[in-house]
Amino acid sequence: MAGESSTLPSESDFRFLEETYGLSPTDGVEFPFPGLSILSPPPGKVGVYLMTLNAGLRLPLIDFQEEVLQKVGCSVQILTPNVVNKVVAFEMISRANGFLPDYFVFKYLFRFWFTGDKCTFFVRLGGHTLVPDRRTP
Structure with a gap:
């Protein structure tokens, strides 16, 4: 009801x-x-915004997504689609390379910004990219 x-x-x-x-x-x-x-x-x-579902969020959360949110202190309802894209992409890239996604590696790559009504992640300045550019010079 x-x-x-x-x-x-x-x-x-x-x-x-x-x-x-x-x-x-x-x-x-x-x-x-x-x-x-x-x-x-x-x-x-x-x-939950439909935009975050469009970005790849699924409920219930998988373990890695839940771990990131708990350690950062964000709740599902304040996630931006950009955050979901980064978490889902990180997990997919980790698994595709034969590794389980790890929060500490994720934290090394991303800086978190959190206010009471929004949570977002930024690539750390000078940080490494998850997928190298494989174009030939």
Whole structure:
């Protein structure tokens, strides 16, 4: 059942959410009423922007994503799509190279910036790139 500030997705919305993001009606998805912020979700809910799902975030979080968020002190609802892209890309590149993603390596490559309503990561100045430029000179 939807809360006082939200509504359940329609059947066609659920088909879209399931096909696109792997969400199902049993996941308890609710949409906030127009004009309300997902930063103040109903009790027991987490607000997530569709843009962050488009960037690769999936719920429940995988272990590496959860570790990064816990150690940085960010919550899912304040992630920017840029953060999700960096975390997902780092994990994919690590695994493609035969390594498990490691928080301390991630922290070496990225600098974190966090305010109460936004969390983002920047490549450290002078840091190394994750994928070298393989163009021939």
